[in-house]
Amino acid sequence: MLVLISGLPRSGKSTFADALESSVDGFTHVPLDKYIKEIPEGVSFLDWVDTPACIDWELLNAHIKFLKHGKACFTPQPDWNARGRRTSDGGLESGGRYMRPAKIACVIPGCHAFRFPTLDARIVRVFMETPYEIIVARLAGNASQGGPANVTLDEHLSMNWRTIENYSKEADLIIRGTDDGKVQIRRLLDRLAVPEFTTAAAGDDDYDAVFALHEQLFRAHIEQIWGWHEDWQRQNFRSNWKSCNTCVIECGGKIIGYVQSLRNPGHILLKNIGLLPTHQGKGIGCSLVKSLQTEAAALHLPIRLSVFVTNPEAQQFYERMGFVNESRTGEFQNMIWSRPEQTA
Secondary structure: OEEEEEEOOOOOHHHHHHHHHHHOOOEEEOOHHHHEOOOOOOOOHHHHOOOHHHEOHHHHHHHHHHHHOOOOEEOOEEEHHHOOEEEEOOEOOOOOOEEOOOOOEEEEEOOOHHHOOOOOOOEEEEEEEOOHHHHHHHHHHHHOOOOOHHHHHHHHOOOOHHHHHHHHHHOOEEEEOOOOHHHHHHHHHHHHOOOOOEEEEOOHHHHHHHHHHHHHHHHHHHHHHOOOOHHHHHHHHHHHHHHOEEEEEEEOOEEEEEEEEEEOOOOEEEEEEEEOHHHOOOOHHHHHHHHHHHHHHHHOOOEEEEEEOOOHHHHHHHHHOOOEEEEEEOOEEEEEEOOOOOOO
16 A cells, blocks of 8 residues: 655655654654655756655655565665765665664655555545745744745745646545544554455446446436436446446445446546445445556556546546546546556
8 A cells, every 4th residue: 555645845745744753653754755765966956846746756656666575775876966866876784864664564755655646546645734834934934024924935945836726636535644643543544444344246236226326326417417307317327237337335234336437448437436425535445446456457448437527536536546637528527547558
């Protein structure tokens, strides 16, 4: 598992990662700033760290693999007196910070952590939300002259620091940087506690229950766009039921959701995925999509899907899962996921 922690500089990301590592056995702090590449000549530090391109993602991924396979590892050792030129690339023998094997998760704090290109089966994205005034105090200290906090941040951070705040829209969990460390850790652990669930091929006996769930989840969007016409909806859903691979999701012996997908020659179509509101935001949807992505990657196929344009929450969820917008057809936003080395 990967726990990616984003947020503005000095928002408390590394402090939280350190507290998590020291308080809960099995979490390993992997500091993203150790993987910043050497600053090119003629480029300032703030301009260099302004985008995810400053990170050596390939080396980071190699070290993550060591940690996940039970091997201790060292981070690189950049020399910031020499524009970040490394005195060591880290690895198994020596380097910068020592990282113990990750029994549960690698915890990666860094402004651009959400941009880690990985196919890891389970990722939790945490955004550290800290008031500007506190960040200003940490950045400027006694040098702060008062005035609007955002003006001071403009002086001390890169010009595009506000783009980092946009990462909060991709977060699975937002943690307040002003909360007590124990409260922060408990919130994360609660989020990581995915309920036990099972999936099984749907049978004819499940049809009524699954259609009722479909209506509960999507009727509001359908009414807003076209209006809800009962006979047509049942006929359309029956058609999808026959053509797609439909699975029911059960928890505690009850149906809490369903997934419909279709294997086409050139791609996998994720036709529908729905979960009861009481079981959303608990990692079940992420687990289901990641499982489908693993299958698609093994087949060297992309995954395509469509979401209602009236459902931005769904679009944001799939964006967090690595999908990108492909086109728009009427009231649907069409999205695609491809493994990193694939092209659509």
